[in-house]
Amino acid sequence: MAPVFTCEVTRVHDGDGPLWCQSGERIRIAGVQAPDFTNAPPCRRPAAERRAFRCDNRAATRSRQLVSALVLRQRLRCQPVDTSYNRIVARCTLPDGRSLSCATIAAGAAVRWDRYWREYGMGGCA
Template structure:
């Protein structure tokens, strides 16, 4: 049986692992950013690009570090409003909103830190980016 999702939560971001998470909240919750895929340190070599991602996807240690740094600039020390939509590997998958009102998923894509993972983008009802 899957544990129930927590209600909407506030995440004061204290650490960022990869460009798609987890983001560590001061409360101890770990959040995976909903609907995006980014290069990560665990899969840097060899690259195991998910078949669902048809666009160019570079996975190497340098790309992972750049992606992590971009998301850290967006989120570190910020207070995010997050709506949990799923669970994955002991993390809460959530649609989060930055303090300026932008979707974190869209902001990560616009910054070049991640690409949309269409299957999950639709599943989590992320809609269009402005």
């Protein structure tokens, strides 16, 4: 497993990433799925959610705002678990010790992506 690293977040694309680190890394938040910026809705929540998860720009903008409020100018501790589209997929922890994946779900910015949640050994959210 790759070593844990810190990321001071300077920019957020959407609710599941990428997050840009001051050091240059781009992070995809592990185990979650958020609305994408697209002109072709709908996309779908993971099967367990069983409802349409509209991917319109308003939802994507709101998701980005929620995640930005959590992470911008914050120093995250991140454990890489995979790579995707030249991004590091990582389980990250906020400065207060909360899981970033769980925090994005609690904020309503993303939903749990069950397939990857299990694959990356995400554990439970408090």
